[in-house]
Amino acid sequence: MPEPHALVVQLSATTTELPTPEITSSDVVYVVGGLGFVVAAALPRLIRNHAVSVAMGFTAVGLLVGLLPLPLPEIDVLNGDELTERLAEVAVITAILGVGLAIDRPFSWRRWGTTWRLLGIAMPLTIAAVALLGWGLMGLLPASALLLAAVLAPTDPVLAGDVQLQGPNDGEDDEVRFGLTSEAGLNDGLAFPFVYLAVFVGSTVSVAEWGWRWLAWELVGKIAIGVAVGWAVGWVLARLAFRAPRPEWRFAEAGEAVVALGAVLLAYGVAETLQGYGFLAVFAAALAIRRHERDHEYHQVLHSFIEQVEQILTMVLLLLLGVASARGLLDDLTWAGAATAVLLVLVIRPVSGVLSLVGAQGTRGQHLALGFFGVRGIGSIYYLAYAAGEGAFSEISELWATVAFTILLSVLVHGVTSTPVMNRLDRGTWRARESGRP
Template identity: 30%
Template sequence: MKDINLTLAAVGGLILIVGLLSRPIDRSWLSSPLLAFLLGVMLSPYGFALLDPAQWGDPLHLLEETARLTLGISLMGIALRLPARYPLQHWRPLAVLLVIGMPAMCLISSLFSAWTLGLPLVMALLVGASICPTDPVIASSIVTGGVAKDNLPAGFRHLLSAESGANDGLAYPLVLLPVLLMAHPPATAWLEWIVKTWLWEVLGSVLIGALIGWISGRALEWADRKGWLDQPSFLALSLALTILVLGVGKLLGTDSVLAVFAAGIAFDQEVGGQERGEADNVQEAVNLFFTLPVFVLFGLIAPWEKWQALGWGGVLLALLILLLRRLPVVLALRRWLPPVSSRGLSWMMGWFGPIGVSALFYATLASGRTGSDTPWAVVSLVVLASIIAHGVTAAPFAKRYGAKRDGARHSRE
C-alpha cells in the first residue's frame, strides 16, 4: 500500500508541476518525458530506493501494458488533432514515408546493430524493427505547444504527427517477422507472417478500428441531435473509444495499437465543430496523465547493468541511430514530400524522428516472445538517448527555424 501511495504522490506531483510550468518547460531545453524519467531514476533502487517494481510482478510485462495504453491515448489524440480529411488528402507523402521510409530506417538500424554490437542477423533485424517507428508520444511534445505552433508550419507538424500515428502500428509486422523466424522454420514463419500477421492482425485491425470509430462518431452525432448528450459524457467519449478499441483489438488478436489510430481517423470524419474541438481538448489533457507515468516507470526499471555490459558499442549505436537512421532517408525522399520539401524543413523532419514509448512497447514485446533480454537492453538505451537528444533540441531548433523564416520574410519585404 505504501508503494501505491508513494507512486500516486510522485506522479501526481510531477503532473501538477509540469502543468503549472508548462510554458517555461515548453520553451526550455528540458522536456516532460526527460523529467519523468529522472523522477523514476530517483525513486528506483539506483536512486533513493523508495520504489522497487520487481516486487510488483514482471517489470517488462508491466511496462508493455502501460506503454500500450499510453500509445492508444496518444494515437487517439493525434487522430483528433489532425485536420479531419488530412490522411485522405495527403496520402502520397504519408505513403512515401511508410512504404519506403520506414523499411529503410529499419534496415539501417539493423545494419548498425549488427555492426556495433555483433548481433546475429535476425536479432539485429528485431532491434532495428523496434527502433524504426517514429514515436507518437514524444512527437506530440515536439509538434504541440506554443513554441511549435509559433515557429513550425502546420504542414510540417501535421505530417510528422500523421507519420508517427500510422507507422507506430505498422511497425508491428516488421517486429513480428524476426520473432517468427526465431520460433519457426523459415517456410512456416513466412506463411504465418503473410497470412496471420498482415491479413488479420494488420488489415483486420484497420477494418475493426475504423468500423468502431465510424459507429461511435455516428452515435455521437445522433445522441447530440436528440439532446441526450451532456457535457461530462461528451468529454469522456474519446477516452472511452480508445479503451474500447484497445480491449476489442487485443481480444480479437489484432494489432490493437493500429486499430486505435484507425478508429480515431474514422471517428474524426463523423464529428465536427464543437464536438471535434472538445474531444481534442480532453484527449490532450488525458494524454498528459498517461505520458508521464510511462516514463517514470521506464526510469524505475532502467537496465543500467545491461547498458554497461553493452560497452562503447552501445554508445556508438545510439549515436549512429540518432544521426543516420532517419536524416539521410528523409533528405533522399524530400522531393516526394511536399510539406517538407524545402531544405530547412527537410532537415527538421529528418532530425525529429524521436524514439520512445513505441520502441519500449516493441522491445518488451520482443523480449517476452523470444525470451532474450537483448532487444530490451539495446532498444531502451537508444530510447534514453532519443529522450535526451530530441528533448533538449526541440525548442531551440524550432526557435532557430522560426527566426530564419521570419528573417527571410523581412528581407523579401
C-alpha cells in the same frame, strides 16, 4: 486476589515490542507520484519557450529517484514485466487517438504524400540499417538484430508532442507538424509485422512454414482488419455523438469527454479480438470521428481529455524508465549498442527521412526537420516487453539496455532542439532564405 507486583510481572511477560517505524516502498511511491503530478502541472509552464521538454523533466526526476537509496518496488522488465507492457500499451493507444484527433487535413492519398514517403521509404530504410548494425556491429543473432530494428523503427506518438500538431482546429497544418503527427499515428501499427518477423526468425520453425503466413497474415491481413475495425467503430461513435435520433443521446451536445476512452478501448479491443492490429484501429477510429462535423468544438473536448490521460501515463512511464535506468537497466549496454543508438538518432533516421522526401513538396529546411525529429520512446518499450513474452531472445538484456539508452538519448537530443527548431520553422526563416528573401 493477586498482588499488584504479580500483575505487573504477568503483563510484562505477555506484551510484545512496539513496531519500529520504517519507510515502505508504497510510501515512497505515494510521495514520488504526488511530486510527479505537481511537476506535470507546473513543468509545461516553467519551460515554455525554453530548450527543455517535459519528457526531459520527468526522465530526470526518475533518474534522480533511482539514484537515491529509497525502497522502491522491483520491476523486472528484462523478463517481460506485465505492468510495464500494459502501461506502455495504454499510453501508446491513448496517444495515437490524440494525434488522430489533432489532424485537420482530410485523409487523401495525394495530400498525405509526406506520410506515405516516411512510412514506405524512411521506415524500411531505418529497419534495414539498424538490423545491419545490430548484426554486424553489435554481434547480435539475426533474430535479436531484427527485433532491435523493429522496436526502434517507429517514431513515438507519446514523446513527440513538441513537434506535432497541438490539437484540432488550432490553425497549424504546416507540413512538418502534419507529417510527424500522421507518421507517429500510423507507424506504431506498421512496426508490428517486423516484431512478429523477429519472433518467427528466432523460433525453431522453418521459413517455409512461417514465410507465407507472415506475408499474408501478419503483413497484410492484420493491417486490413485493424483499419476496417477502427473505421467502423469511429463511424458509429461519431454518428452517435453528432447525429443520434434524440438530442439527449448525442455525446457532442453534452460534451461527454469520456467517450474518447470508449473509442480507444472499443477500437483496440475489438481489433485485437479479431486478430487485427489495435494500434492501427485506434488511429483509423480517430480519423473517422474527425470526418464528422470537422469544425465542431467537441473534437477539442475529446482531444483535451485524452491529452490529460496521456500526460499521466507518460509521467509514470518516464519515471519508471528513469528509475530502471539508474538501477541496472543500462548495465548491459555495450559501446556498440551505444554507437548504434547514436547513429540511429543522429544519422540513420535523418538521412532516411530526407531521402524519402526527395522530390516531395516542402522546403529543404522542412525536409531536414521531418527527417531529424524521429523521436524514439514509449512505443519501443511496449514492443520489446511484448516480444520478450512471445519469444526466447538470449540477448534480451542487451536489447533492453540499447533501447533504453536510445530513448534517453532521443529525449535529450530532441528535447533540446525541438523548441528552437520549431520556433525557427514558425518564423518562416527557412522559407525566406530558400526563396532569396531576407
